[in-house]
Amino acid sequence: MAAGLPAVAADAAAPAACTATVYLTFDTGSQSQAELVAHTLQRHHIKATFFMANEKTINGDYSLDPSWAAYWKARVAEGHAFGTHTFDHVYVQHDATDGGFSVKPQFGALAGKTLNWTPQQYCAEINRVAQRFTELTGAKIDPLWRAPGGRLTPHLLAAGTSCGYAHAGWSPAGFSGDELPSEKWPNAVLLKRMLRDLKDGDIVMAHLGIWSRRDPWAPAVLEPLISGLERKGYCFATLRDHPSYRHLFKPASSS
Template sequence: MYPAQRQPPLKTPRVSWRAWVVGGWALCALAAHANAPCSKPLYLTFDTGHMGVASLIAEVLNRQQVKVTFFAANEPTKEGDGSLGEYWAPWWKARGAEGHAFASHTFDHVYWRSDLPRDSWRMRPTTGTRKGQTEAWTSQRYCDQLQLANTRLEQITGVKPLPLFRAPGGKTSPSLLHAAKQCGFMHVGWAEAGFLGDELPSDKYPNALLLERALNHLHAGDILMAHLGIWSRQDPWAPTVLEPLIEGLKAKGFCFATLKEHPQFKAWIR
């Protein structure tokens, strides 16, 4: 046997104190940047629709690490038993696990038509057992619709929805908004530039035009609104426009948050 050869001792590389200090400052700066609040927030929201692009939208949001607020009604869908039915329940549950926020869009997607005397309104559901029927509604009936959507959302996501709502079409009146507040719901509209145009006819408003308009006109604090599928649009807005829109807005220094962080609603939500 040959005698074991002695290896020279390993030398630990010497690091100057300057390197330690610079490295430490760099790590601190990175941590501070990661935790720093964004100075240019945007609030992306989605209303329900036919759900045909819902899975693709979820993929984009995950890839871009963007959290949004979903306003949900039990609308007819291309697949399954309604957007809040059992077929789509796993999709909603997954969005809850990812940290998105939820709020009511009225369970039967109920449109305000006009005010009536004594705190009542002419309303028309677009789905459900009273679909297409214009009727006089009391405040209690409307409040029940708002709560029914939130109850269903919590049941399938395990996440308590926000005490907010968006009226279908954004159509309301001062007396309707007052009645909704009395039962715990504040209305959420959208900024003029935040109307992302997925409801518009694609022959007159192609995706490229809608993308350019949003990138050039949005401002910090704006609420953005799109849908999980629009029946009438021939060239779907989502997900074609969604990812380049998010990337373009990030390049301009914008970030995204749910409505839980919006200054107009934070105190109400608490």
């Protein structure tokens, strides 16, 4: 994992009161910004939600390899939430007439191939992340799922629901733009847009590193985004506390 992070000042002070809440979420990616993201969240005492796939990293390994166990264990200990992003980062293409759908994995043995899957096959795919997460950390994943690219079809949504996962996308204003070309979408523009447009209850989506972006998003945007929202009275929480998902985490009432 990344080393040589710059020294930082003392922990950022928490805002005195919250007037609104934003939900930061991070999908796996190249992992080039994984340590920076964790470091920034620690300083601001923020809990976020991580959606995990087994993606190739800048280290030449994969984000759910045993080499990343310490990273994920540390995030569990910090109290973050975790969802599945499909093991091989599988994009849906379109629904089929038989109740299934066409998909294309980005990683794994079948990377780049168009496949026809049943709902049961997709359920097994998203559960692979849950199984690996428990192997790496000893913890259980939350019942949250995010389809790669946010792409959904009616059959796919039904499949995820049938195997016990609630799909978690992101708000229009919460699209960080960290996967867009930095030449056309510089970090200053993305930051200004988010500070202007984010509102109470919005879900923000960014990645732990994007291969294609020349000027990485997180080093330039994450800290000023958090600080700017804090100055406006915003606080941060995981999707366990989001109005659309918190019912999933309520303890069963005793009879």
